[in-house]
Amino acid sequence: MTETILPHELPHALNRAPAGVKLLSLDCFDTLLWRDRHAPTDVFSELQGVLPGQRIVGEANARKIRRTLRRSNEVGLGEIYEQVMPNASTDARRQAIAEELAAEARSCFAFEPTVELMRAAKAEGLAVIIVSDTYLDVTQLEQLIRAAAGDEVADLIDRVFASSQAGISKGEGLLAKALKTMKCRPHEALHLGDNKAADFEASRALGVPALHLKQFGTAALQRLRFERAFGQLIGETSDGVRGLQTHRALISRDETSDRDPVKGLGYSVLGPVFAAFDQWLHAQAKALANSNGGKVHWLFMLRDGHLPWLVHEAGNPVGETARVEISRFAATAASLTTRDAYEHHLAMEHGLNPSTLARQMLLNEDEIARIIGSPESDEEKTEASAKLLTELRKGQRQKTTIRRARAFADRLTSHVRQAANPQPGDTLMLVDLGYNGSAQNCVDALLRETFDVHVAGRYLLLREMQTTGLDKSGLIDARNFDPEFLEALCGNVAVIEQLATCELGSVVDYTQTGDPIRKDSAVKGKQSEVRDAVQRGVVSFAKASANPPVIRQQDSHAERAWRDGAAAALGRFMFLPLPHELDVVSRFEHDVNMGSERMVALFDADHAREGMRRRGLFYMKGSARMFLPAELAHEDMSTRLALIAQKRFGLGLNYTDYAPTVQKLPVFYVNENDTAVSSVEARATHDGYFSARVPLGERGYGAALQLGAAYEWIELASITCAPVSALTGSTANDAKPVPVTSQFDGLEERAPGLFECTSEHAVALVPPDGVPASDEPLMLEFVFRPLRKRGESAIPFAARAASISAKEKAA
Known part of the structure; x- marks a missing residue:
């Protein structure tokens, strides 16, 4: 019998037991009961009147006293709280213990593959026991299992054994004591748990067949550790809840059975982000319907809205769903319908590549060739830019552009009508990655006035650069995260855009009936193949998240857990990408999507190496790279953390501070x-x-x-x-x-x-x-x-x- 068992193999673990097995012995924590936190001590953040550090030190002191005076390391909650609250009354300590047990019940759930194994054992007539190294006594542990997992799971257990009550751990003979109580010889039992020393080696030393449950692979453990660290950098202060990782069970069950790194990037890294986004969108749509009446039309804004649409369609799609192609270029073109809009855009965008600006101002290709030609050198571009500015300041040119913009706006609204056919009083919920909602800024008034509807932008990540007053919200936005963190994420959003987009070229116009007219996609075939495989992984996770391997009675932090988990997973991938993840996107290029043909490499490690030698971390100032942290992935953690701190907190450091x-x-x-x-x-x-x-x-x-x-x-x-x-x-x-x-x-x-x-x-x-x-x-x-x-x-x-x-x- 091999010694290791993976989580997805648990339901069939009895197939690997010797003949004649009569008893299934299971560890409790991280085998039957799992927590939705990164570490057990994260639960202590919910305690009232006791700080996590006080609780941790109290347990350490209680164990030290027990070792010194009684030559044992096993303590109970009562002894722990005597050290945590030395001057408190018995009732106060009792209440504190009750609060900790309640916090544990909110955090814990039964891992379904383990429960399936227990059901299989009972079906074959085996007894099932729990043998746990824990500071809980038997009654507390039994009550916790029932409170967290429910009666059906608790009733599968014949007996519970706890080290704190027995006074000995599994390594010191607790399992032997349990077998004696159950009148079972060692070779007639199968023990299974996640601790190799306590559950596997100690069992084998007794002659008990045993399996070591390997919860996570090495890469998953590192990624979850990094996500927890990034969660701490974000700041976890509200509600006293820390370390939430609600996707742990799914990652554990499924990641070890699928080792494809491309699909894995989708499933394990982006899957939790986009699953959280879809859950949040459903809640937002329901709230919009309740507040505004009428139908809520989900309009996924292509191209970046493609992956959110795939996730939505794979889960619980609503009837009023459509994909619309409204690029930043198209939205801008449709907004230049007044003199003020024309002059503001010209003033803000002057300095762009002249041909790009000319197309944004709706000059046709013959006019562009006549006015600015095909400049190549810097001097030629400067001269062409001056000629274009002179042309755009002419009154007749302004009138021409405004006329063309109004016609463009009519074609854009025809496109929306064709896709969704909204009626007066409905809501158009624009779904996009974000991050400023620039397209909504341009078309919000146009859509409201044309269709007599309410317009609401709903984004994965939202960091508005102006107080627009428009109806905008983000799964990750200023309601729950500080501005510096949002700014840090937006700086690396290009990698998410390229993984979320689709094969279509960016829309540059529409026919009179609203059919999109696109430029050719500049994305290479290999990049599209990789992106599609990543997206299949995301969709797989979204489907799995609808029915996770979790049996629980309480889930009071579900909404926050998915949101915080998405922020930590997104930030971790952006700032601490792992080598095998970067291999997937190493050849990706980014389309700037403003009517130009410009493609920019996502990252360039050679550029970073040269820049670091020339300027240290200050090289990031003025860099054209779209994914800066990826360029530092080969550096030590202190360098990478320095970049995170600079970006995350917006530190006002200059070159001499760095050097x-x-x-x-x-x-x-x-x-x-x-x-x-x-x-x-x-x-x-x-x-x-x-x-x-x-x-x-x-x-x-x-x-x-x-x-x-x-x-x-x-x-x-x-x-x-x-x-x-x-x-x-x-x-x-x-x-x-x-x-x-x-x-x-x-x-x-x-x-x-x-x-x-x-x-x-x-x-x-x-x-x-x-x-x-x-x-x-x-x-x-x-x-x-x-x-x-x-x-x-x-x-x-x-x-x-x-x-x-x-x-x-x-x-």
Whole structure:
């Protein structure tokens, strides 16, 4: 008989028992009774008048006293609360114990596969007992099982044995005592539990056949641990309820039986998020119907509303459901129907790629070609942008665009009428991922006035940038989460958009009858295949969540558990993605969906490595990447947590805060006629690297950095030129440092990138003709890693620093 059993195999565990088995012995917690929390101590957050830390310390003290005075580690709740509340009355302690038992009953449920095993055992005439290492006594444990799982489950149990009452644990002989009481010989019993030492090894030592229940695989355990940690970073203060993970039972039962990483990303990671979203949408639709009357039409906004629609259709679909194709581009085009709207959009969007802005302002392709042509260089785009602005300021152009926008709006409303046919008094519930509700901002008034309906936007994630006064809500929004957290999630929403979308290209217009006209999808075939497989996993989880493997009598935190679980799972995936998850989306690109053809890579690990060396974590300022935390997935946890803290709490830290360690180096400014001496600060960035930034000032100057003044050996990573504005993150998103031609004097390259400074006068020189032409102030960036300081012993610099750090810690 193999020693491990997986959760989905539990109902058939008796098939793996030797012949002649008469008794099924089960552990209680995490075998029969599970909690909807990450850890047992999370339940203590619900206690009244007792802090979780006090409860934990009280138990530790009670066990210490018991070990010292009675040579036993087994304690009961009474002894624990004597230490938790040393000055309280007996009645007060009794009440506190009752509150803890009630909190446990609210948290616990019976794991259905285990219950199925118990039913099978009873059907074959076996006795069923519970043997538990616990601070509850037998009566308390029996009452908890009945209160949490119900009479049917409790009545399957013939006898309960508790270590606190027996005075010994399973490893010390509790199971042997239970078998003696049940008049059962060791080989006639099968014991099963989640603790390998207490349940498997101790049982086998007695000669009892045993199975070790492996609740979660390694990846699932890490992911749930990370989700719990992210939940703590979000902040769990309301209602005193912490650590809710209502999806634990589903993940345990199903993840170990399906090892496909693509479907697994859908099932285990995004499944809980979109299942929670669908449950919340049903509640929202019911509330809208009660408050407004009429029918509530669920309008899933394609493309990003595609996955929510799939989840809805797979679960409990309502009759008034439709998919509508209203892209941000289409919504914007339909909104430019007044002079104010026209001028506001022009003012806000001036500076976009001129061809993109021209299409948004409803110029046709012939007009775009005539006015701005096909600019490619930065200078050509600047000139084209000026020409376009001149054209858009003309009164006749404004009238033309407004006329076209009104016609566009008529076609858009025809599309909605064709999809849903709303009647006066109905509600249009726009369903989308979010995150600002920009499309709703543009079409809300149009839909209300055209159809005489109420419009309500319902989003997975909502962070409004304006107080619009429109009817908007999000599963994850400002009602339950602080603005900084919402902003942090929105910064990485592109990866969710790409996993939630569909094969269709973005809509750019409609026919007169409302049929969508789409641009070709820029998404590659392989990306679509992966996305569809992920979505199948999400749908599978949604179906399973409608009937989870849970038997429980109380579920007072269901709504909050799904919401908080979704926020923690979403945030964890965005900020602490696991390697196998990133493998799934490693080649994904993101369509910016504003009438352009632009595709942006979701993440680029090489970009991150270069950026971290140049600027440390501050490299994220001005980055064009759509999924920054993925670029740091190869870094240690301290680096990743630093990024999370910066984004999660909106910390106002600058470059010097990130890089406080400084080394001053001489620098020589040179041109054709002159040389000037100054100094610059090289600042520590990441992984032992330093970056020295040399502002060039007037045109025609180059610079030489005297590295030999401080170092004997260095690793030289790069010498580049960049705008000074890059330090504040104010450069264009796709601006990159430009490698420059350099010369070395006294720097001898002993291996690729490895240089010996043969004297203190050794310099790296960028001559004036090596500096690219620019209208902006420029700086040179020398990125290097010191290996040995000048005058140091032969111990390499990095190794010496590590040695000093170790000695300091030991001291």
